[in-house]
Amino acid sequence: MNVLFFGIARDIVGTSELSISDIVKNPTVNDLKQYLISKYSNFSKLTSFAVAVNNEYAKDDVPLEQNDEIAIIPPVSGG
Amino acid sequence: MKKLNIEIVDIIDTSKMYAQLSHAHSGGICVFIGTVREFTNNEEVVALEFETYQAMAIKEMQKIADEAVAKWNLNSVIIQHAVGAKKVEEPVVIVGASAAHRPECFEACRFLIDTLKERVPIWKKEMFKNKEVWVSAHP
Incomplete structure (x- = not known):
């Protein structure tokens, strides 16, 4: 994937x-x-990180499908 | 009809904001503009660099606008965020709302910026003279 x-x-x-x-x-x-x-051990040093599936924040138990758009979202800092 | 303007842009044009927010049924408009500050913890910032996951950012911004419209009786909402390198005093984000009376505008405007900062996938890197730091990345 x-x-x-x-x-x-x-x-x-x-x-x-x-x-x-x-x-x-x-x-x-x-x-x-x-x-x-x-x-990549540096991920454990982050404040947190989330996973987005098909442009939506996804909870830990959500299954990942082959054709999903999956993205790693480190702590956001807009504004 | 409600006016909604949700955008990720290279440069925020603050001169357009009044036309985007004004509404015949509104008696007031509230706007918040986030800008680049020269100092962070007494260190001089040369620029801020913003990047986004655009498809998701637009979707989250739309949700936030919808939540605000559901919560308060708003006639118009704008949420715009800039990407790329921004220098001191440049605008980086603008949110605003109009309503019949001012309490809804003030409350909605605060909700828009606070929720954007919590949820919208946009990242800011502080560029100092000798280093670069992703904001909020580490505890």
């Missing part, structure tokens, strides 16, 4: 889009968060 990265999340992974294949089967939002923390 493809995952988009913004702000400091993009700096942590070094790219704005990543194709992830080595994650558990039928992953949820929480699985993706744990995957990122295990691969």
Whole structure:
């Protein structure tokens, strides 16, 4: 599945889009968060980070489908 | 008919705001403009750089406008945020609302900016002379 990265999340992974294949089967939002923390320890230093699925904030138990638009949302700071 | 204006822009044109908010049924307009401040914790800021996840940002801004309209009897709402590098004194965000009477405008305007800052996927990097910092990223 493809995952988009913004702000400091993009700096942590070094790219704005990543194709992830080595994650558990039928992953949820929480699985993706744990995957990122295990691969890139700097995610655990953030205040928090959220996952958006198809342009909406998604809770930890939401399943991720192959064709979803998935994005990592580090702490927002608009305004 | 209600007037809604939701946009992500390169440059905020504050001169358009009155026409975007004025309404025959309104007796008042409230506007908040966020701008680039020269100092953060006594350190001189050269610029702020904003980026967004545009599709989601527009969707969240639309939801916030809809929530405000449902909560108060508003005739017009604007929410605009800029992206790119912004220098000291430049506007970076503008929100506003008009209503028949002023209490609704003041309350709605505060709700619009406070909720935008909590939810809309926009990120701000402070550019100092010798370093760059993503705001709010770390505890």
